[in-house]
Amino acid sequence: MPAYFVTGTDTDAGKTLVTSGLLALARRRGLTTLGLKPVASGCEETVEGLRNVDALALEAQTRPALPYATINPVAFAPAIAPHLAARRAGVTPTLNQLADHVRAPLALARELTLIEGAGGWRVPLNDREDLSGLAVGLGLPVILVVGLRLGAISHARLTAEAIRTDGLRLAGWVGNLLDPGFAADDALYRDNLATLAATLDAPCLGVVPRLAGEDHRALAEAAADHLALPDAD
Template sequence: MSAYFVTGTDTDAGKTLVTSGLLALAHRRGLTTLGLKPVASGSDPTIEGLRNADALALQAQTRPTLPYATINPFAFAPAIAPHLAARRAGVTLALDDLVERTRPLLEAGRALTLVEGAGGWRVPLNETEDLSDLAAWLELPVILVVGLRLGGISHARLTAEAITASGLRLAGWVGSLVDPAFADDDALYRDNLTTLAATLPAPCLGIVPRLPAGDASAMAEAAADHLALPDGD
């Protein structure tokens, strides 16, 4: 049984695509899986309540499946920082609540559990706590999704340093091509990947190209073709 916290260098770095792709890859190998999105903003109203597209993508890759509220206990409508979205909804996010909801799921015996953060590493929960504190309290190794775009090297290195400073192990990183124009100069693109591999203190688990738009499950399967599970999984 293995569990990891998945973070990104920034918002829209490709965390959900990579997280769902890793879960799909594990399922191909016959493993039980669980994808969690404890806090999500940018959710849509439905007859069943607010639903977040990223959380739904993780629910689709959770085998055996679980209720939506288990995957994503805190969903907010505005596509803004979670602590601000929670404030607008009259909700106080607290680390203790997230730990209480998440820890039993980590002990449920799934072969691979991935807990996806929101935005980058230091997204606040409230005035004194960050979502990264959840990874620290649960002592989860971290998978870093690097948005491959101009400035990505610095963002990746700073995030890796912050993860290490939190006392956590960086288990691996994944490059996600979020800006197709970034790969127009093939030599420069490969030089960037070489620099990331040389400077990040963890193995590369894959490079996910810009994939054709499709439903979440199809994109997860496509991403899985470009990924490897961390050592031991």
């Protein structure tokens, strides 16, 4: 099973929930796993250094285990766009640097490897490059997490178009319910999902309901119940 890049229709679309859920599902099936978060902002200072809750969730689903620095090599404290967080830190991360960071773990050839982006597809990495350029440079198929709320159809279609314009294959999409009100009218909710399925032209890997709780391991297991692994083609 190849590596995939996981992006979302926006910030907080549910990329980490879906990524950790897919990894948890793979682990249930006895597969080796690897979750990477190359760039993370919104990190907390700990005795071990900066730690990001999303990266920790991916680390927990990585088997065999790897050091945190391998999972999240570039970390920033402010919970803002990565290029702005980097500017405040006085550094300029580049796509070449990120590619160097991820090549060694990718070479481990785990049976499922997921690389989670930050924000949406067009989030900047620096003044000249977008983070999506990492997926382009590595030629990775993409899994799109669609935050299900008002506007989801347009956001999803625009993101899918951008992914294909950049020359990458959309390997699948996952709906993640953000607004319970969006599903209040069951018939309308199903019509929205049908429109997404018809217009995204990629397999639906699942629809995750609104999940409560803060334990990332429990959330990953709950999400896994609603997901399917992508086809390795």
